[in-house]
Amino acid sequence: MIDYQPIVKKVSSIAIQVAIMLFVFLLMSTALDIWRAQQLPQGTLPVGSYTTLNEQVINFHDLEHYAADELVVVYFWATWCGPCKVTSPSVKQLAKHYPVVSIAMASGDDKVLEQYVSSSGLNIPVINDDNQAIANTWGVKVTPTVLFIKGGQIHGYTMGASGYPGLLARAWWLAKG
Template sequence: MRVKLKRWLREGVVLLLIAAAAMLVMDQFRKPTLPSAFVSTPLQTQDGQDVDLAAMSQERPLLVYVWATWCGVCRYTTPSVAKIAQEGGNVVSVALRSGDDETLSTWLARKHYALPTINDAQGQLAKSWQVQVTPTLVIVSKGEVKSVTTGFTSGWGMKLRLWWAGI
């Protein structure tokens, strides 16, 4: 019995390492090549507030979260992003092709998400940023992109990336 348990444990660890390596490789292929003007892109939230990514990231790292209401993986990551924002985290979200302002506002209200949200209704912003996968998370610190990742990321993973960018 003890020999079987050791073998299962060893095989489990190997499987986890292979899965982690595969996810890292996939992430490298899927992440966008952001333009040099990424942080200087003029943006405005749904409620009319101007957003300056470079300025917002000067004091503490900023999480730019590109997501969509129709994205299956976003159903699991958006609550974590909303919680970080609720806890006072430095967050701005970009809703990709998720309807007009009214539709998006209704969806956010129904989910009880209080996020500063930029509506990219036609996907023009995502196209200029070369974002092809939702969710995409970009960490910006002092006006520089520090990290870009795509797909599922846990809340603690997001917090760890923000912390790492701030040191």
């Protein structure tokens, strides 16, 4: 007869260690997000009107009114950003469910950025913020940063690499609330 008690004890010990490591990781990640978000706008959104690479005019004042009824995602990213290469496809998928406006920070002139967007298949509105004026106005210092806006205010955010399931779950939760 095989004694399973030592095996069960070992598996339980490993499961507890994994749970503790996951809890510590989530706690540290949340604390880091809160610390990095100190510069994000409080209250109303910064006002500005910008043109996307495909000549669409995005007015953040209009976005504020639009966002009163619906969740809007504002995605700050850069072509040179490694974690953005993980997050951009997730944001592209998220755009099937929620309006997304993306702002490319310090990613070169329009021609360079258009080539990158075309080759990566990122088919969401892209505003070129080559000098980071928009990012500075919004207090964004980290790429990628994903902001969830509703009612003209930031209701949620995440910074750093994010996967589609996490972004979708957060957007769904914020949209219903």
